[in-house]
Amino acid sequence: MSTPIDLRSDTVTWPTPAMRAAMAEAPVGDDVYGEDPTVNRLEARVAEMLGKEAAVFVPSGTMGNLIAVLSHCGRGDEMILGDQAHIFMYEQGGSAAVGGVHPRTVPNRADGTLDLQQVEDAIRGDNDHYPVTRLIALENTQNRCGGQALPVAYMDAAGELAHRHGLALHVDGARLWNAAVALGVPPARLVQAADSVSVCFSKGLAAPVGSAVAGSAAFIRRARRMRKQVGGGMRQAGILAAAALVALDNMVDRLAEDHVNARRLAEGLAALDGIDLAPATVQTNIVYFDVTAPVVDAAQLSGRLAAHGVLINSTGARRLRAVTNYHISGEDVAAVVAAVESALQEPAVGDVAAIEGVYR
Numbered sequence: 001m002s003t004p005i006d007l008r009s010d011t012v013t014w015p016t017p018a019m020r021a022a023m024a025e026a027p028v029g030d031d032v033y034g035e036d037p038t039v040n041r042l043e044a045r046v047a048e049m050l051g052k053e054a055a056v057f058v059p060s061g062t063m064g065n066l067i068a069v070l071s072h073c074g075r076g077d078e079m080i081l082g083d084q085a086h087i088f089m090y091e092q093g094g095s096a097a098v099g100g101v102h103p104r105t106v107p108n109r110a111d112g113t114l115d116l117q118q119v120e121d122a123i124r125g126d127n128d129h130y131p132v133t134r135l136i137a138l139e140n141t142q143n144r145c146g147g148q149a150l151p152v153a154y155m156d157a158a159g160e161l162a163h164r165h166g167l168a169l170h171v172d173g174a175r176l177w178n179a180a181v182a183l184g185v186p187p188a189r190l191v192q193a194a195d196s197v198s199v200c201f202s203k204g205l206a207a208p209v210g211s212a213v214a215g216s217a218a219f220i221r222r223a224r225r226m227r228k229q230v231g232g233g234m235r236q237a238g239i240l241a242a243a244a245l246v247a248l249d250n251m252v253d254r255l256a257e258d259h260v261n262a263r264r265l266a267e268g269l270a271a272l273d274g275i276d277l278a279p280a281t282v283q284t285n286i287v288y289f290d291v292t293a294p295v296v297d298a299a300q301l302s303g304r305l306a307a308h309g310v311l312i313n314s315t316g317a318r319r320l321r322a323v324t325n326y327h328i329s330g331e332d333v334a335a336v337v338a339a340v341e342s343a344l345q346e347p348a349v350g351d352v353a354a355i356e357g358v359y360r
């Protein structure tokens with residue numbers, strides 16, 4: 001079979017030739033000594049793009065969020081976050097497991113935001129029974145709410161609320177670049193009210209590895225120590241930072257193409273019998289859709305699509321997620337809609353074989 005059309009995530013993207021060339025040429029040094037010039041350049045660039053004093057390069061978004069939470073909170077402190085937040089859902093409870101930080105969830109609304117009144121109500125008073133609330137964490141774009149971009153006014157209001165109560169605001173900005181492009185605002189403006197931000201280079205921007213955390217100089221000093229504690233101190237990491245610098249130069253503005261493709265995909269899927277979604281809610285590169293056809297569930301549909309050379313993850317009994325990315329063209333979108341249409345009509349026999357055939 002030819003190369004599959006891979007919509008499982010934007011994390012599946014491969015580095016571009018320009019990234020590989022930059023990696024081969026990158027000046028390097030020992031970054032734990034602060035001597036890698038390419039890492040230093042990347043950290044300065046990220047800090048500037050996010051309007052913060054400093055930044056630290058980390059291997060993954062998960063580690064970025066972890067060291068940010070651990071730099072804000074001590075053991076037994078509480079963080080308020082959405083019940084659909086990546087930090088809560090998909091990071092193995094790392095901030096609780098590693099840092100003893102207690103998560104207090106508030107429901108995410110369909111647009112990815114948290115009701116700020118509910119957040120305020122969740123802030124603990126001074127009482128011997130309670131943990132101490134230290135942090136509010138938001139996610140922009142919000143993955144599980146369909147890649148929704150949280151607007152500037154909302155981000156500012158969340159920061160104002162946090163600071164009024166003496167709390168910090170962290171933003172999981174794994175896809176902040178997508179939010180900025182979709183909203184037409186500079187990334188720095190979106191996170192102006194945040195005390196810390198994590199961003200990723202290895203999702204829509206297609207760099208092979210890496211994320212960063214940005215904040216005040218004093219905060220990043222703590223985060224750098226925390227990165228070392230959890231084993232994230234890298235050495236000649238300039239090889240990786242070089243690709244991230246190319247990603248920031250070349251790959252941010254083109255995210256608009258992914259957003260157009262996602263909307264087209266959503267419109268094509270919505271027109272099919274047996275698929276349910278509202279295309280108007282697709283703002284960035286993430287398309288969640290439900291299979292309502294009674295003869296097939298989400299896992300079976302995912303398996304059948306794999307046999308058509310289309311990779312889409314199921315994320316619930318009837319729900320699937322498709323993520324457009326650098327390798328997905330307009331023609332691919334049309335092919336995916338056609339594949340979903342025929343997969344919905346196939347007889348149930350052979351579903352398991354189809355899954356095994358592709359993933360072995």
Ligand code: TLP
Binds near residue numbers: 008090174
């Ligand atoms: N998200 C992955 C999966 O873990 C779900 C994906 O395919 O979308 N914050 C957000 C909002 C994320 O979506 C992710 C990755 C991360 C953090 C973690 O980044 P990595 O994978 O670099 O640890």
